[in-house]
Each structure stands twice: as structure tokens, then as C-alpha cells.
Amino acid sequence: MSLISTIILFQTRYDMTVISLKLLLISLIVAVTAGCEIFGAPAVTAMHLANVEDQASISRRAEKLWEVHRQHVRVLQASGDPMGDYFYAIGNAHGWIDDAKNPVEIKNLLEKSANAGSSDAQLALGLFYFSGVIPGGGMSPPVRLPTELMDRTRGLQLIRKGVSSRCTYAVPMIDVYANRAYIRRVSAAGWVWPYFRDGDYERDASGHYVSTLEKDPDQEKVWHDLDLRCGASGATKE
Numbered sequence: 220m221s222l223i224s225t226i227i228l229f230q231t232r233y234d235m236t237v238i239s240l241k242l243l244l245i246s247l248i249v250a251v252t253a254g255c256e257i258f259g260a261p262a263v264t265a266m267h268l269a270n271v272e273d274q275a276s277i278s279r280r281a282e283k284l285w286e287v288h289r290q291h292v293r294v295l296q297a298s299g300d301p302m303g304d305y306f307y308a309i310g311n312a313h314g315w316i317d318d319a320k321n322p323v324e325i326k327n328l329l330e331k332s333a334n335a336g337s338s339d340a341q342l343a344l345g346l347f348y349f350s351g352v353i354p355g356g357g358m359s360p361p362v363r364l365p366t367e368l369m370d371r372t373r374g375l376q377l378i379r380k381g382v383s384s385r386c387t388y389a390v391p392m393i394d395v396y397a398n399r400a401y402i403r404r405v406s407a408a409g410w411v412w413p414y415f416r417d418g419d420y421e422r423d424a425s426g427h428y429v430s431t432l433e434k435d436p437d438q439e440k441v442w443h444d445l446d447l448r449c450g451a452s453g454a455t456k457e
Contacts, residue, residue, distance in 0.1 A: 280395045280398065281393060285315040289310065289315070289316060291306070292316070301332045301337040301340065302389075304332040304340070305328075305332040305343070308325045308328035308332065311328075312361050312362045313356065313357025314361075322363065325362055326344065329347065330344060338384045338385045338388075339385070339389050341378075342381035342387075344374075345381060346374065348369060348374030349370075349371050349414075350369075350419075351363050351364045351366070354410045355405065356390060356391075356392050378407050382407060386406055386407065387404035387405055387407065387454045389404060390404075404455050405455065406449040406450060406454070406455050411446075412445075414432055415432075415435045415436070415438040415439035416434065416439045419431050
């Protein structure tokens, strides 16, 4: 075989080898891509099921922790402690007790507890009258007092009277990650001063927003200062 024939044969074999390698590479890419598509759905489904189970586990832990608070409420009410009615009202307002959703009934429970000497109930009732809700935490959005039953003047009077003895009210909370049920002390004034900073509005029958509380920098400062003093006293620490 001549040298030229040998070179041509070598070149041909080289080209065929390169082509074969390219085809092999393409085949691998196609196989990997197909594998992603084939195995993608089961992988996503497994991840979805894991997330669902994780959420279910969190919900079960949360329910057990809220039961700690519910049991505490039952003990307080059985002993005649006014905080029993207070926590019962808060629980229904925030959804971790599901006995009463009527805002008037919740208001009456708070009034009963406040009249029995609970400053916590007095502050919560004041906020209910003033803002229409009892700020805090729970399993659902808080029950709202109908606009026609709100009384901002009376609400502020109750809050002022309450903060004269204690600037915070108790809000039952849970931490599912730390696995604990606890009581958070919340500054009542901390919920009041932003209303005077921003004003408050509601939508009328025509869909327009109308002012129900004007901005008031002087009142904002009064309540903001109360909130700062409350925090500085350490009353909001757990």
C-alpha cells in the first residue's frame, strides 16, 4: 500500500471515529435530557408530598400547642379568675377557640373581665372599640367589631385607664419550631399612635374611601411617647 493510500485510510478511520464520538455524545445528551423529563415528574411529586407532610406536621404541632392555652383558659375560668374570661374572649377573637364569633359576645366577655379588675381586658376592650379589632396573633384573622359599634372616644378612655396600671396586655402565642406556648406582652399604645400618624379610612357604599379618623401629630406624639416608655420599662419583654 502506498504512503498516500495509508494516509487516506488513516484519515478516513479518524473521521469515522470522530463522527462516532459525536454521535455517542449526542446520544448521551438525549438520554440525560430524556431522563430528566422521565424522572422529573416523580421527583417533583415526591417533593410535593414531602412539603404537604411537613405542613401537616407543623399543623399538628400547632394544634397541640394551642391546646395548652385552651387548657389554661379552662382552668382559669373554673377558678373564677377574670383572666379566664379575658383569654376566652381573645381565643375566640383570634380563632384558636372556636366557640363564639359574634363580636358583641366577645365584647361582652371583655367587659365582664374588665369589670372584674383585669387591666388586660380593659386594654383589649379599648382597642376593640378604637380600632375594631383586638391586635395579636392566632389561627385566623381577628373578629372585627362592626363600624356602628366602634367608639374611638370610649376606646381611648379605656386604654388610658388601663395603661395607668399596666401598659401591656397579654396575647397567647405559639412557636411551633421551638415547640412552646407562651404569653406575649403587647404595648397597647404601640397600636394606637400609628392611627394618629396615618389617619384611618373606610370604603363607603359608592366604593370611595372616606376618612374616619384625621391625622393628629400631637396625639401621635402622646401615644408614641407612651409606647416608648412602655418598651423602656421592660414590660414588653417575655
